């Protein structure tokens with residue numbers, strides 16, 4: 585796992601870690617000279633900085649798996665358990681972060697973003713993951729804003745925070761009617777992460793499948809949440825999404841959590 589360069593925080597640390605004496609690493613016995621590994625205190629010290637850098641909106645900062653509401657019928661329980669297993673298995677047996685992500689599908693209000701943020705926060709706290717949250721619409725708007733004169737952030741810096749994060753949450757995928765330009769940005773982000781084998785958690789109000797022939801859908805009248813993903817996401821990206829993330833359909837309306845097993849194990 586990549587270590588982040590130290591960031592200036594202005595804080596003065598007065599306590600010296602008793603495990604490493606403040607060096608930041610400890611020697612673990614390996615039968616020979618020993619191996620230097622990062623001390624737990626480094627992870628603990630990094631977590632607040634990583635959390636602040638992750639860009640999680642204030643309204644979601646309090647989200648945890650523990651306060652994700654499961655009603656008496658136990659609906660959504662399975663979705664929460666998938667998240668728990670994902671966190672447990674995020675570091676693979678080879679000691680690397682997993683390449684697999686999650687794709688939460690469901691209508692607005694079922695808690696997709698709550699789950700995604702909960703996972704992101706826990707991975708930061710537990711493993712010191714350099715994570716990033718991006719709401720897709722505001723992500724696109726921020727990139728567009730860089731074309732205005734006098735903006736501080738460059739298009740590349742906004743893009744690289746998303747493409748290089750060790751875990752990216754891309755919230756509300758397909759919320760925008762994709763212009764060719766928006767599709768190009770989306771393709772760039774997803775394809776770069778795919779090529780670098782970086783995990784991404786997507787949420788979308790859209791449906792996974794196109795409506796079947798016995799279920800006529802008036803494109804003009806249907807709510808956005810009834811659109812299939814393929815109408816809002818370029819076709820060449822749909823197969824990428826399947827490879828990168830395990831789809832989890834959360835349908836609170838009929839108390840059903842449909843979990844499609846794919847090549848993903850959690």
Ligand SMILES: [Zn+2]
Pocket residue numbers: 601602603604605606607608609623624625626
């Ligand atoms: Zn230490």
